[in-house]
Amino acid sequence: MTIELIGLNKIPIIDGKESIAKIIIEAIKSQKIEVKDQDIILIAETLIAKCEENIVDLNKVIPSDEAIKISKKTKKDPKIVEVIIQESNEIIAVGPDFIISETKEGFVCANAGIDESNVKEGFATPIPENPDESARTIKEELEEITGKKIAIIITDTQGRAFRNGAVGVSIGCAGINPLWQRKGEKDLYGRELQTTEIAIGDELASAASLLMGQANEGIPVVIIRGISYFKDIENDNAHIKTLLRSKERDIFRNIKNSYE
Known part of the structure; x- marks a missing residue:
């Protein structure tokens, strides 16, 4: 399987309210590429904030x-x-x-x-105030313009507990399950997976972050193409809260509180 990452570097600096879908379409045209079915388009939250004047x-x-x-x-x-x-x-x-x-x-x-x-x-x-809604709006507008079936992920950069450094994570989505449930599938030895969940939204966001960077790269949008399991994670009713562990199940916060 080959996965392709395409960074859109023809996106101007935004200073006011803009249509993100139209900005993406213009950048795609400038780079002489096109949107294809099952493309996953990842958008940096800073671009969302600027276009929504947040x-x-x-x-x-x-x-x-x-x-x-x-x-x-x-x-x-x-x-x-x-x-x-x-x-x-x-x-x-x-x-x-x-x-x-x-x-x-x-x-x-x-x-x-x-x-x-x-x-x-x-x-x-x-x-963004409602990252899933932002992603859904962009998805609907892009699908109407292109006629292609796509998914949207809004990304941010965050640190991780117990590890140094920051990575790309997903904070909003549309058309794609950010958490891939693989329970019941078989491993290489035929054993049934019992609890396997893949934070696929975060994995894709981290991959896009390789091109987006954290400084002056100027690539706030990345297209990921060639995901062979797109149909397995496609979901028009998906939302990012699937990735969020409830406070009741947050063992680290509960342990901290138990010692206070």
């Missing part, structure tokens, strides 16, 4: 007492800390240079996913 002007943020207190411990700008608090359901842990929180969308990550990179100085982009 951007925070830090100059207008007034830090609360809690934000000022946390900023002293983390050495972070109190305005950024305030935005993190506002975008969080719960602050889980505070360290010397990080804040781990559960976002409004239910993601447990550093700094509530607030991003200051690839945006103008003095501004920050939070995680």
Whole structure:
């Protein structure tokens, strides 16, 4: 099996509300390629934020007492800390240079996913308000324009517990199951898989991140083509929350709380 990754590098810097589907189509035309059936299109959340005008002007943020207190411990700008608090359901842990929180969308990550990179100085982009809905809208518009059956994944870059470094992860999806249930299938020796679940949304996001990069690569959209198991993970009713472990089953948070 051969998988192809195609980075769209003809996408302009966005400064206001735009149709992401139309931007993608223009970039595809500029690169003289076309959308094909079963393409999976991965889009960086910063592009979503800009096109949806989901951007925070830090100059207008007034830090609360809690934000000022946390900023002293983390050495972070109190305005950024305030935005993190506002975008969080719960602050889980505070360290010397990080804040781990559960976002409004239910993601447990550093700094509530607030991003200051690839945006103008003095501004920050939070995680999209409804990543699945954003993905669904883009999917429907692209399918209407191209007549092809595709899937959309919105990506972010996040760290992982117990490991250094950040990787691409999926935070929104449409047309594809982000969690691939393989229970009941057979391994190479004919044994039946009992509990195997693949975070396929995150694996695809991480693959796309190889082209997207984290600096000035200028590739916010990647097409992944040639996934032979597309039919196995295709699902027009899929949503990203399938990937999120419930608080009740979050053993690490429960262990932490049991010692407090």
